[in-house]
Amino acid sequence: MLRIDVAVIGTGAIGAAATWRLAERGVGVTAFERFAPGHSFGSSHGDTRLFREACLEHPDLVAMAQSSRALFRELERLSGDELLTITGGVSIGAEDSDAVAGAVRAAEAASLAIEHLSAAEVRARFPQHADVADTDVGVLDPAAGVARPERTVRAAAAAASTRGARIVTGTTVTAVEPGPSGVTIRTADAVWTADRVIVAAGAWLPAFAPWLDLTPVRTPLTWFTPRDAGFDIADYPVTIRQVDAGTVMWGHGSIDGSLVKLGLGDLWGTERPRIDPDAVDRGVTPADWSRLSPLVERVLPGLEPVPTRVEPCMITISPDDQFVIGAAPESDRVLVAGGDSGHAFKHCLALGEVLARDAVGEAQELELDFVRPARLTG
Ligand SMILES: Cc1cc2nc3c(=O)[nH]c(=O)nc-3n(C[C@H](O)[C@H](O)[C@H](O)COP(=O)(O)OP(=O)(O)OC[C@H]3O[C@@H](n4cnc5c(N)ncnc54)[C@H](O)[C@@H]3O)c2cc1C
Structure with a gap:
């Protein structure tokens, strides 16, 4: 032994x-x-993967993200590789939406420097977004970015x-x-x-x-081709947009001049089919983007609504x-x-x-x- x-x-x-x-x-x-x-x-x-400090999921995640960021920098020094690129990020939705209220709650609890945008300011700074209601607002998190x-x-x-x-x-x-x-x-x-x-x-x-009630779920990764300009990461940074009650669209602009990455996040207790990770379907079908495509058409009309690249992935949900x-x-x-x-x-x-x-x-x-x-x- x-x-x-x-x-x-x-x-x-x-x-x-x-x-x-x-x-x-x-x-x-x-x-x-x-x-x-x-x-x-x-x-x-x-x-x-998106990196955010104003973590809408829990205020105590702010300190965890900050601790992680310091370790990303240490690992970059050891590896000589770029592992975390800070681009800034924005959350868009109604003032009481998960995307906005959660980010504000975390930022206030940790005294993070965030910036508040009105609906008019969101439209002016992020013209890629359609269907921004007059009651929507934006929250800028300057510490957000993209990890590898x-x-x-x-x-x-x-x-x-x-x-x-x-x-x-x-x-x-x-x-x-x-x-x-x-x-x-x-x-x-x-x-x-x-x-x-x-x-x-x-x-x-x-x-x-x-003994833990954990649910593995198949969650595809999807990338979209821009029709219009304005989708490089400098213009379309890390973004969380509330698209429905309980659902956010997350994503970021192109990091290499080509595709824009977007996905859907179902918040708090949404039921999804449990998978066996050894038997997960590793092919892709239109079902992988059937919810996302109409939302892309509605809120980001400057993108082709059918993804150009799709890869299956998994998350494991706790209660x-x-x-x-x-x-x-x-x-x-x-x-x-x-x-x-x-x-x-x-x-x-x-x-x-x-x-x-x-x-x-x-x-x-x-x-x-x-x-x-x-x-x-x-
Ligand atoms: C589509 C999608 C988008 C996401 N977006 C974000 C995001 O923007 N920001 C963010 O912070 N997070 C995001 N996440 C979540 C994030 O990717 C995961 O939380 C994280 O990668 C989980 O890491 P892990 O170590 O738990 O799992 P894994 O990285 O999968 O590691 C588990 C490892 O265990 C190994 N293993 C399993 N069983 C055994 C065994 N019996 N013997 C030996 N080895 C074994 C596996 O091979 C695997 O390598 C996203 C996830 C998905 C799917």
Whole structure:
């Protein structure tokens, strides 16, 4: 039996970050990944993710995003790669919409410098947007930008390896069994024992944590071709627009002079079909853009409404749309990390740091009650 200090299951966004932060501390860490860092079969591919500090999902996410931003800069220094580009961002909707009220609530709680726009100012500054009601407003978040998922995951895994972490690729963990003197980890051809295990398995986490009510969902990534000018990222920055009660359209302008990335986010408790991540449909069909295309036609008529590029992806929704980070009820040797609910990439490096602190028993600096499992398990 092979002995490890800390094992990490999954080197996607959160697991690669945790592996790096543990290796930085000189902890003996072995990470298991069924594919390889930066792959496109989980939740962390598709070139870009939105980064925002005025996080509409929870005010305590502001400090988490700021912690992540500092770690993005550290990882850029180590890798020599650009991982996070600040472009500024705007939220558009009615004053009491999730997109606007959530961003304002987070910004006010953390005293962020945001700028308020009237409907007329939104129309003047962002003329790409049609159907802006007189009652709509805008909120500018100067700290928003675009992060690079595949590059970040690879950079974190490489930084971890440089500091002595072992990353075992092409290896699926089949069981995690906590016991009084350690945790047994089974793969197809080996049995390992670790003092602590971090399970950061993304859409596969429900199999390891059936005690959590997590729902993996297929969520396509879609890119659109501009018909009109004004869709470079300098003109159409990171944008969240409330398009219906409970639904936002998120996206950003072209970063390479070609396609504009857009998607739909269903807020707070929308029911969506649960998928099995091993059997997820990896093809694309018009059903992947049937909700989005009419909305693009309505609010961004300067774009072709049928996407030019589509890729399947997955998110894993928790009951309250917040992440789940912390010890499993059966053993504090097992830490779970997931339930990303479609907004965890920007926080992944901070979450890796939180997990490293949990694993070695260091005090936390962030407010974490809202992401701890206890809030869901009672
Ligand atoms: C369409 C879309 C748009 C999004 N937009 C944004 C955005 O704009 N901003 C933002 O912040 N977030 C966004 N997100 C969410 C963000 O991408 C995810 O929250 C984040 O990537 C989740 O990372 P993860 O580490 O939990 O999962 P993953 O990166 O999928 O990592 C899980 C890893 O575990 C591995 N694994 C699983 N089971 C095993 C096993 N048994 N053995 C070994 N390895 C295993 C997998 O192969 C995988 O590599 C978006 C997500 C989607 C799908």
